[in-house]
Amino acid sequence: MENKMLPTKARVIEIIDETNNIKTFRLELIDDEAKKKFFFFPGKFVMVSIFGYGEIPLGISSSHHEKRFFEVSVAKVGNTSSAMHNLKIGDIVGIRGPFGRAFPYMRMKGKDILIVAGGTGIAPLRCLVNALLDERESFGKIWLIYGTKNKNSFCYTREINKWKESGKINIVLTTDEKCEDELICHGLVTDYLDKTDLDYKKTTVALCGPEKMIENCAKKLISLGVNQDDIFVSLERLMFCGFGKCMHCNISTKYACIEGPVFTLNEVLEMKAEA
């Protein structure tokens, strides 16, 4: 059997500055075999190697309908992510995966969908939004509530404008800090969860963001009547392997790299609080 710890090569074919701290990298796998086998649904992640600097888990942020390339969006927070920010077009990175369990994309068909993102948590959800919009007619109402610290920390701003113009999705943008822009709401994403026209009892929710945000959103969503099995949460854990060896992503009897990173809220509640 092949060595799953060994990366395959991908070339950087485009780099987009999203904010002063986040860049999106468009990557193309070099090996044709690897490209053929590269298959994913929104919510899955890859391990990206910046050779000599390290390897980090990143959610795939482009739609799974795009077969020529895929994208990851990276916040500069430490060693490896900073080295990644120094990459140029044409450079080579290593890729392992995709790993993990995705959002239940197929099961979302026909349903109303609420997507809630906080900070960099938007990355895997952008993948979901684009996938949903690719097949817009297969889904019910779609809402996106996306919150960041301030106006300058929004990713994908051009794309979000396009999404808005398409009229295919309702979007609420929020910032923790007050801002002048009248299209942006002041406050936390939790403050806007009940401000949609969704039938909460029949809505599927996808959540990704800081642990505290997830916790508060979960409470609010349950009180709004959303079924716990219809709330899907993408969790972040330290990860070094992606296939159940290193134990760093272990939560109780589960592994975030195998049963996650996307869990149902029920599963999250079942997993013991660890602190």
Place this chain on the structure above:
Amino acid sequence: MFLLKKQNLRNFIDALSQNEAKLKVIVPIQKDDGTIYYDEYEKNKDKEIIIEGRTDFSPKKYFLPEIEEIANFEKSENEVIIKEVLNNEKRIIFGIRPCDLNALLFLDEVLIKYMYPDKNYEARRKNTILIAIDCLEACNKSCFCSYLGTNIAKGYDICLTKIKEGFLVREGSNIGKNLLEKDGIRKILEKTDKEPKQISFECKNKINVEKIEELLEKNFESKVWQEEAERCLNCTSCTQVCPSCYCFYVKDELGFDDKKSRRLKCLDSCFLDRFSRISRDFVFRKSNKAKLRQFVCHNFYYSLVRNKMIKCVGCGRCIDVCPVKINIVEIIKKIRGYDGK
């Protein structure tokens, strides 16, 4: 079944180390400071080979070294060459005890059989011949292997049992069988129809592992965790000596210029903050309580649910090595006592 006369033990090991395949023979010996550990026979010919009692360190380092290069990278103008690194040294480990053998069987389950194999561990495992030695009685006051069934040697290529005249030698695999038939080795052995006695000792340190996964699940919030963990120093001695602890992290090491680099797999410990730290410096298992609970639950609960095996093999090393006397058996006893309260 063969008989190896007491006075021939060294000849047997010499014969092993002189075989044509150029295998390195690893034996348990005592360091000057008294520690019993495994090292190359060739470098320690003057030392006594310790065949009785628990070794202070298991031979884990030959399967999961503290740091192991798993790949290296060479960058040039427009290309990166990725090289896989696997350890292909052939070894014989002589004298491995039943507890440590059972730990390898657990590691095989997790690291080879479960999902995709860890190729680095697998390579080392495949390249190692195991010559075990039976334990006939509890070898120290802390071990509790007899309650876990890990006092019985399994998965060996050859196994020795001590008797009055020397050792009974039996094969456990084809590799073992072939090795015993090698000229230099076969002539040291005598055929015998003696059989080793059934092993049936009981350890002093009693543990009850009945439905242990349910017990720990139910008592996840037990006050015992805090009571016991309070004094932990996070020294990681326990996870280092544990023959079945395998958690690792991966890091890259850059060469002098940034053209060449190496990827290293390093053993980690759940008693450290860094084990569960993610962005914004958020540490999931910050408290000692959470850390100790992770260690105990991985050993007796998570491993059972995921791999259908108890990770702990009851060697008792973590108990003896802990500077503040945190005791995995006592913790479980206490939890049983407090069960449901």
